[in-house]
Amino acid sequence: MKQLMADYYYNLDTASENEKQKVAWCSSVGPAEILRSLGFLVYFPENHGAMLGASRMATDLIPYANAIGYSPEICSYLTSDIGAYLQHITPLSHAYEGISTIPKPDVLVFNTNQCRDVQDWFSWYAHEFKVPLFGIYTHRGINKITHILVDSIANQLKGLIEPLEKISGTTFELNALKRIVSLSRECSDLWKKVLNTAANIPSPLTFFDGTIQMAPAVVLRGTQQAVDYYKMLLNELKQRIEYHEGAVDNENYRLYWDGMPIWGRLRDHSEFFTQLNTCVAASTYCNSWIFTSFDPTDPFRSMAQAYTELFIVRSDIAKEIYLKDLMEFFKIDGILFHDAKTCAHNSNNRYGMPQRIEEETGIPTLVINGDLNDLRCLSDEQFKTNIEAFIEQLENIR
Numbered sequence: 001m002k003q004l005m006a007d008y009y010y011n012l013d014t015a016s017e018n019e020k021q022k023v024a025w026c027s028s029v030g031p032a033e034i035l036r037s038l039g040f041l042v043y044f045p046e047n048h049g050a051m052l053g054a055s056r057m058a059t060d061l062i063p064y065a066n067a068i069g070y071s072p073e074i075c076s077y078l079t080s081d082i083g084a085y086l087q088h089i090t091p092l093s094h095a096y097e098g099i100s101t102i103p104k105p106d107v108l109v110f111n112t113n114q115c116r117d118v119q120d121w122f123s124w125y126a127h128e129f130k131v132p133l134f135g136i137y138t139h140r141g142i143n144k145i146t147h148i149l150v151d152s153i154a155n156q157l158k159g160l161i162e163p164l165e166k167i168s169g170t171t172f173e174l175n176a177l178k179r180i181v182s183l184s185r186e187c188s189d190l191w192k193k194v195l196n197t198a199a200n201i202p203s204p205l206t207f208f209d210g211t212i213q214m215a216p217a218v219v220l221r222g223t224q225q226a227v228d229y230y231k232m233l234l235n236e237l238k239q240r241i242e243y244h245e246g247a248v249d250n251e252n253y254r255l256y257w258d259g260m261p262i263w264g265r266l267r268d269h270s271e272f273f274t275q276l277n278t279c280v281a282a283s284t285y286c287n288s289w290i291f292t293s294f295d296p297t298d299p300f301r302s303m304a305q306a307y308t309e310l311f312i313v314r315s316d317i318a319k320e321i322y323l324k325d326l327m328e329f330f331k332i333d334g335i336l337f338h339d340a341k342t343c344a345h346n347s348n349n350r351y352g353m354p355q356r357i358e359e360e361t362g363i364p365t366l367v368i369n370g371d372l373n374d375l376r377c378l379s380d381e382q383f384k385t386n387i388e389a390f391i392e393q394l395e396n397i398r
């Protein structure tokens with residue numbers, strides 16, 4: 001993993017100095033396959049945002065973005081990332097010797113399937129670097145995915161080709177796109193199998209492992225390296241299952257995490273749940289990079305389908321059906337809903353969903369207040385007290 005991510009970031013760093021190698025910035029569930037098929041190296045600002053969070057640099061950098069008009073209430077990936085740029089700081093410098101800055105974009109492409117914040121985030125950088133910005137505008141709160149929706153997104157994807165050809169200086173080839181969609185599908189299928197190993201009792205991996213292991217599925221989908229990586233990881237997890245090696249010793253309870261991770265507390269939370277013999281076995285977040293609809297024989301429509309059936313874009317009805325299926329599959333005892341202060345889009349507790357799921361399934365739920373990157377929104381004491389009380393509640397109903 002270390003080598004894979006280092007190669008990825010050093011390649012981007014070198015590209016910044018090479019006029020011929022074009023770099024595209026892409027939102028994490030944006031049309032990366034199209035960009036790769038046109039020869040762009042693809043950089044994902046959200047991965048950088050997560051690094052800012054995990055390195056606990058984010059909280060101090062957010063105020064710099066607030067000072068130029070970006071509210072502390074909006075996405076803390078956005079505010080910490082722009083804050084870091086304004087302060088000429090990047091966690092890439094700590095992780096990879098010789099890298100002093102983020103890669104300069106030749107174009108930025110987002111998809112509003114996840115939120116509008118990516119649009120504003122990318123717009124700021126498009127203005128800063130004076131480069132073109134393109135967006136795919138996805139309908140939100142979708143219940144059933146209809147042909148009309150898929151066609152509308154597929155047409156928007158096709159509309160990107162001509163302007164991107166001009167920027168890349170490469171002629172689009174359908175076969176190149178098909179090959180990349182096929183690799184993305186393979187990566188996604190393997191990632192799904194990796195996550196599904198957690199259905200085993202004891203689970204060989206936790207949600208906290210998943211948040212780290214998902215990096216290639218985000219930044220390298222559509223490449224052979226990601227496919228090779230997940231083949232290796234899956235083999236290792238299968239071995240652990242064979243030897244009954246759980247990620248958590250004496251696994252006693254199995255929880256589900258809905259919503260964003262709290263990046264600056266990953267290790268603390270992982271250790272805390274381990275002490276409680278509790279495995280946070282599955283999550284909405286890690287599952288969000290499973291794209292089973294990718295079909296190389298019909299790349300545009302299948303990409304449109306895959307990027308529109310994402311959990312985050314769906315209606316509460318569709319989300320609840322999905323969650324109930326996962327509770328059964330992963331044999332879950334309780335659900336944690338993370339109410340991330342700066343990401344309403346990934347906080348599913350705000351309109352009665354925990355109560356409805358609890359009523360229908362009998363599975364207890366708990367809402368945790370926190371944030372993905374802004375640690376001022378989290379009380380560590382309260383987090384621990386609430387989780388301990390929740391585990392006690394699970395003990396009492398067994």
Ligand code: SF4
Nearest residue numbers: 075114115117343345
């Ligand atoms: S989904 Fe949430 S965390 Fe992700 S970019 Fe949008 S607001 Fe930020």
